[in-house]
Amino acid sequence: xxxxxxxxxxxxxxxxxxxxxxxxxxxxxxxxxxxxxxxxxxxxxxxxxxxxxxxxxxxxxxxxxxxxxxxxxxxxxxxxxxxxxxxxxxxxxxxxxxxxxxxxxxxxxxxxxxxxxxxxxxxxxxxxxxxxxxxxxxxxxxxxxxxxxxxxxxxxxxxxxxxxxxxxxxxxxxxxxxxxxxxxxxxxxxxxxxxxxxxxxxxxxxxxxxxxxxxxxxxxxxxxxxxxxxxxxxxxxxxxxxxxxxxxxxxxxxxxxxxxxxxxxxxxxxxxxxxxxxxxxxxxxxxxxxxxxxxxxxxxxxxxxxxxxxxxxxxxxxxxxxxxxxxxxxxxxxxxxxxxxxxxxxxxxxxxxxxxxxxxxxxxxxxxxxxxxxxxxxxxxxxxxxxxxxxxxxxxxxxxxxxxxxxxxxxxxxxxxxxxxxxxxxxxxxxxxxxxxxxxxxxxxxxxxxxxxxxxxxxxxxxxxxxxxxxxxxxxxxxxxxxxxxxxxxxxxxxxxxxxxxxxxxxxxxxxxxxxxxx
Amino acid sequence: xxxxxxxxxxxxxxxxxxxxxxxxxxxxxxxxxxxxxxxxxxxxxxxxxxxxxxxxxxxxxxxxxxxxxxxxxxxxxxxxxxxxxxxxxxxxxxxxxxxxxxxxxxxxxxxxxxxxxxxxxxxxxxxxxxxxxxxxxxxxxxxxxxxxxxxxxxxxxxxxxxxxxxxxxxxxxxxxxxxxxxxxxxxxxxxxxxxxxxxxxxxxxxxxxxxxxxxxxxxxxxxxxxxxxxxxxxxxxxxxxxxxxxxxxxxxxxxxx
Numbered sequence: 010x011x012x013x014x015x016x017x018x019x020x021x022x023x024x025x026x027x028x029x030x031x032x033x034x035x036x037x038x039x040x041x042x043x044x045x046x047x048x049x050x051x052x053x054x055x056x057x058x059x060x061x062x063x064x065x066x067x068x069x070x071x072x073x074x075x076x077x078x079x080x081x082x083x084x085x086x087x088x089x090x091x092x093x094x095x096x097x098x099x100x101x102x103x104x105x106x107x108x109x110x111x112x113x114x115x116x117x118x119x120x121x122x123x124x125x126x127x128x129x130x131x132x133x134x135x136x137x138x139x140x141x142x143x144x145x146x147x148x149x150x151x152x153x154x155x156x157x158x159x160x161x162x163x164x165x166x167x168x169x170x171x172x173x174x175x176x177x178x179x180x181x182x183x184x185x186x187x188x189x190x191x192x193x194x195x196x197x198x199x200x201x202x203x204x205x206x207x208x209x210x211x212x213x214x215x216x217x218x219x220x221x222x223x224x225x226x227x228x229x230x231x232x233x234x235x236x237x238x239x240x241x242x243x244x245x246x247x248x249x250x251x252x253x254x255x256x257x258x259x260x261x262x263x264x265x266x267x268x269x270x271x272x273x274x275x276x277x278x279x280x281x282x283x284x285x286x287x288x289x290x291x292x293x294x295x296x297x298x299x300x301x302x303x304x305x306x307x308x309x310x311x312x313x314x315x316x317x318x319x320x321x322x323x324x325x326x327x328x329x330x331x332x333x334x335x336x337x338x339x340x341x342x343x344x345x346x347x348x349x350x351x352x353x354x355x356x357x358x359x360x361x362x363x364x365x366x367x368x369x370x371x372x373x374x375x376x377x378x379x380x381x382x383x384x385x386x387x388x389x390x391x392x393x394x395x396x397x398x399x400x401x402x403x404x405x406x407x408x409x410x411x412x413x414x415x416x417x418x419x420x421x422x423x424x425x426x427x428x429x430x431x432x433x434x435x436x437x438x439x440x441x442x443x444x445x446x447x448x449x450x451x452x453x454x455x456x457x458x459x460x461x462x463x464x465x466x467x468x469x470x471x472x473x474x475x476x477x478x479x480x481x482x483x484x485x486x487x488x489x490x491x492x493x494x495x496x497x498x499x500x501x502x503x504x505x506x507x508x509x510x511x512x513x514x515x516x517x518x519x520x521x522x523x524x525x526x527x528x
Numbered sequence: 529x530x531x532x533x534x535x536x537x538x539x540x541x542x543x544x545x546x547x548x549x550x551x552x553x554x555x556x557x558x559x560x561x562x563x564x565x566x567x568x569x570x571x572x573x574x575x576x577x578x579x580x581x582x583x584x585x586x587x588x589x590x591x592x593x594x595x596x597x598x599x600x601x602x603x604x605x606x607x608x609x610x611x612x613x614x615x616x617x618x619x620x621x622x623x624x625x626x627x628x629x630x631x632x633x634x635x636x637x638x639x640x641x642x643x644x645x646x647x648x649x650x651x652x653x654x655x656x657x658x659x660x661x662x663x664x665x666x667x668x669x670x671x672x673x674x675x676x677x678x679x680x681x682x683x684x685x686x687x688x689x690x691x692x693x694x695x696x697x698x699x700x701x702x703x704x705x706x707x708x709x710x711x712x713x714x715x716x717x718x719x720x721x722x723x724x725x726x727x728x729x730x731x732x733x734x735x736x737x738x739x740x741x742x743x744x745x746x747x748x749x750x751x752x753x754x755x756x757x758x759x760x761x762x763x764x765x766x767x768x769x770x771x772x773x774x775x776x777x778x779x780x781x782x783x784x785x
Contacts, residue, residue, distance in 0.1 A: 128618060128619065128622055129622065129624060129625075131587065131618065131622075132616065132618055132622035132623075132624075133624075133635075134587060134611070135585055135587060135611060135614075135616035135618070135695075136611060136612070136616055136635055136636050136639070136685075137607075137608050137609070137610075137611030137612035137636065137639060138608075138635075138639060139608055142639060146635075147624060147626075150626045151624075151625065151626055
């Protein structure tokens with residue numbers, strides 16, 4: 010499907026995502042201006058502050074967005090009973106975007122004002138202007154061009170960074186990009202990237218134009234001043250209202266998911282089962298990146314999502330790897346109840362562990378069945394691993410040691426890209442997920458973990474204890490879902506979405522009907 | 529002896545100004561500026577002329593001694609009130625580039641809360657007074673003016689709120705010699721009409737002769753001589769002689785031409 014076709018089929022969704030994107034950018038840039046300009050002015054009055062403040066803004070720009078989200082989500086700060094910081098969704102995305110946009114605005118306000126000719130400043134002071142009059146009538150008008158140049162840089166940064174907001178359910182064009190990466194679909198990636206790039210260019214051109222024309226604008230009369238102030242106040246109120254309501258609605262069951270296909274399907278399965286078997290409203294908060302789903306669950310932003318036993322043990326509880334599935338489940342159950350007041354319900358019945366994959370023809374020619382077989386011939390091979398696999402406790406280092414692998418080269422890339430890289434012979438071995446639909450799509454062969462290196466990754470819905478106590482019907486639904494999936498079934502569902510490009514919602518409904526859970 | 533009569537507009541009593549790093553820009557200056565006179569502060573670059581000027585409108589305060597404006601020590605003046613009673617002209621860059629000519633002239637009246645129409649009328653009257661056509665120039669911006677026109681606007685701006693005292697810091701410094709001569713002549717006429725107290729900073733002795741009621745010669749932050757222009761030519765002090773020679777050279781060149 011070409012990009013044009015995609016846009017004509019999905020115009021409505023494209024517009025909605027573009028609007029969400031513009032909303033995030035406008036609100037964040039607006040708040041960044043409201044904070045950054047006064048802060049920049051303050052620095053010109055108290056130059057001693059400039060080092061620490063600019064240093065802080067500098068550091069904020071270097072913090073990776075997922076790390077920043079991970080820090081912001083658990084926050085729970087209220088002002089007059091309205092949550093102003095923390096949680097998932099647009100609010101947290103906006104806070105992160107504001108922190109990224111601050112530096113250019115503060116810096117340009119500071120330098121713009123500092124660079125006003127000292128003779129002009131002396132003339133103003135010598136004529137009897139107070140500091141405030143000097144600022145408003147001389148320094149700010151003269152620095153305006155430079156300040157707008159800073160706003161321009163901040164806006165472009167925001168347009169680009171707002172794509173990452175999709176990782177915490179804040180929407181925007183990043184949804185297409187993440188979906189596309191997940192499904193290995195270039196059209197979908199471009200469907201997000203091209204409009205985002207166009208927005209960035211448009212904003213850059215528009216602000217560039219304003220920057221050039223405003224340079225020596227006329228001073229404004231009292232009447233237009235009144236209009237201007239009303240406009241500024243209206244925008245302010247709008248921004249504050251938008252910000253406060255950017256969180257989730259209360260009272261419903263919020264089902265979460267991580268940011269890959271299987272998780273979205275599982276999220277839909279939980280959501281539709283709860284919708285079908287209870288009278289509760291369900292809010293979907295999918296596509297949460299990294300470990301943000303866990304953060305969101307612990308913070309009460311979502312009520313349930315599907316976690317994997319091995320992930321919980323290693324990545325969240327930071328325990329050493331254990332290979333016995335029963336033992337792993339027992340441990341995470343006990344630790345989660347004790348540390349987070351979260352409950353592991355019934356395992357769904359499949360194990361999404363690392364799958365060591367090779368091409369079918371290699372497997373046939375070299376007679377590869379077990380990982381041990383591959384280790385023998387790996388000296389000439391190139392491997393493709395996701396960042397995740399390279400860094401985890403149950404990932405590459407232990408794997409290479411256990412099996413004695415010495416690759417000619419290891420290419421670190423996004424997990425979703427490794428399947429294609431293997432199929433196109435750019436690499437010869439990858440570590441995929443055992444339930445990935447792409448395994449059948451590309452006809453890849455999974456090698457047996459004959460030394461039992463990988464811990465189990467059984468998919469289990471994890472829910473908040475307080476939610477289950479308040480709504481026992483949710484617990485009953487989750488119990489009913491116990492054991493309804495196998496690795497093959499999960500792979501099939503994944504392929505229906507990734508390979509056949511069907512909607513996760515539809516695939517999940519079909520599956521639940523087939524299992525007789527819903528009508 | 530220490531009495532201040534009505535004729536004294538500004539009085540320096542043993543005033544010194546020393547920077548935090550210990551450099552002394554002005555030491556033990558004592559002088560009186562009479563109401564209605566034009567006192568020229570003459571000296572080379574770095575002699576303390578501009579420092580003397582900035583002390584008067586409290587852009588800086590003395591580190592020793594006392595300075596009185598209208599009989600009241602400057603440190604007792606509210607700086608904003610003081611400055612609005614003192615017109616200030618600095619080299620052409622002092623015009624605000626983002627304001628039109630009319631708005632530049634109207635800055636102090638606007639700060640003083642005059643009505644818009646009164647400010648407009650005042651600006652137009654002043655433009656005419658400094659020899660510029662109000663209809664043609666009111667709406668222009670400083671970058672659209674020649675150096676001489678900018679300087680006239682600078683003078684008009686300083687006169688806007690009719691202050692009793694005007695400080696002029698090398699106002700004609702950046703002009704070509706011909707325009708400079710022209711504008712000096714116009715300024716002289718203006719001066720005789722208005723009878724304001726003026727402190728005029730220059731390093732050009734010819735200008736000092738044309739405009740000054742009295743000349744104060746400064747060197748390295750010290751007052752060397754304070755007298756009428758002719759007296760400077762007779763002085764035996766080396767610095768006075770150096771300036772006098774410049775003046776005589778210029779005169780003889782002028783008579784040969």
